[in-house]
Amino acid sequence: MKKYLKYVVILLLIPLLIIAGACFYPERSYAFVSLIAVLLSCVPFFLSFEKKNNSTRKIVLLAVMTALSAAGRFIFAPVPFFKPVTAMVVIAGMYFGAEFGFLTGALSAFISNFYFGQGAWTPFQMFSWGIIGFIAGLLSSPLIKSKILLIVYGALAGVFYSLMMDVWTVLWMDGYFNIERFFGAVITALPVTVKYIVSNIIFLIILVPLFEKKIERLKTKYGI
Amino acid sequence: MNSFKNLNPYFLISYFIFVLFISIFSFNPIYLTSGMLGALSYCFLILEKKNILKSIIFYLLIFLAVAVLNPLFSHNGKTVLFFINDNRVTLEALIYGAVLALAVVEVIFWFKCFNLIFDSEKIIFLFGKISPKTALVISMTLRFIPNFIKTFRSVNTSQKLLLKNHRLKRYLNSFSAVITQSMENAVITSDSMNARGYLLKHKTFYSRFKFTPTDLFLLIISAVLFILTVIGRTSFTYYPEFIFPDLSLLNCISYFSFLVLSFIPFIFEIKEGIIWKFSVSKI
Structure with a gap:
């Protein structure tokens, strides 16, 4: 029961808070209520990571997955918008669990922004990638079984990430949820969204079988 | 100064x-x-x-x-x-x-x-007090990133000379090599951390900042x-x-x-x- 309560708080309560804030508190400070809500939603994951008696393997693996997705942002820099971050976060969630997925997503955003520039958007990026990894972890067994579902999830993750960034732009500009500006932002971001979707699908199709093999190999070699 | x-x-x-x-x-x-x-x-x-x-x-x-x-x-x-x-x-x-x-x-x-x-x-200093494990992950990640990029470059260069693949395919191949290597290293690193007593209690953290x-x-x-x-x-x-x-x-x-x-x-x-x-x- 306790376990599910946490999921409910994270997946329902916080978005509800953001929407309620948008309806009842239409002033500029609202953008920062949402910013704080987003930051707070990351806290329980880090707390439980801290409290749990994690094996050293999990800690190092988390660092490796985060570093891989951040390094991917550099490695594929010559190809604009073709980035493996989302795919890596989804894979982390699928194979190592929901919480691990969230942490990989949030830390990838936080750490890669040391190189690409921190800003007021960092918490939103952390939250978006974190949630993508978290849900991938919850859906892990169907995602591993069905390739079509995986492709659909990759596409949805691209749309979700792009929409979250648009929501942030609108909140930052107006201080409340200005529908007109939101649609304006969505339309101007459309080509980028399409590129996100395509790159997510390509990376997932290529990387998932690779990871399956690699994890299998690790299991036989080191007996994890 | x-x-x-x-x-x-x-x-x-x-x-x-x-x-x-x-x-x-x-x-x-x-x-x-x-x-x-x-x-x-x-x-x-x-x-x-x-x-x-x-x-x-x-x-x-x-x-x-x-x-x-x-x-x-x-x-x-x-x-x-x-x-x-x-x-x-x-x-x-x-x-x-x-x-x-x-x-x-x-x-x-x-x-x-x-x-x-x-x-x-x-940042690691600030996190270290509140959440030492997160700080450890962050500092390890920051070390891994340049490492991985370096490995990627060397694999990529040798692939470029050996095979006449399309650039994108070569990038993906090299990235895959980096993934394999890094994941195996992760297991070795964690074993070595355990061997050096990471799991023991009463660890201390070093920081070079003083409050003057x-x-x-x-x-x-x-x-x-x-x-x-x-x-x-x-x-x-x-x-x-x-x-x-x-x-x-x-x-x-x-x-x-x-x-x-x-x-x-x-x-x-x-x-x-x-x-x-x-x-x-x-x-």
């Missing part, structure tokens, strides 16, 4: 929280202008002049874009200037747009300063200035009519406090520069 950057991270983070809190919440052009000047003056001391001029031109364009576009999205306000496609363009929306643009650019410049001052070491009297002094000064700024009743009304808050003594103190607060990095840097010059001439 002891620069602002080398002060204690606890002081630095509180300073940034104070400044950003006011820059973000107040939405008052007077605060925003003084904050902008403070951030810019510090950038001018640290960065190359050419780069700053370039970024100023870039942000001027952003400023204009945001200021001009706002009336198209927002039709509130009393004073109608003209109509575009049956939509009112109001003076208030135009003013709001200009202030909004100022706020956006001002916060961007403060984050520029933040990126100049906060390297990863300071200068830090304490600056922390108290900036906290006082922050409180003096917050006391002022300086909220502007933009819609339906633009109303300027009255210039009472309290508000003047508030404006002046924020001006001083945003110039602290600049003043500190200049002061240290002068001391350095004098001590050099003595020798």
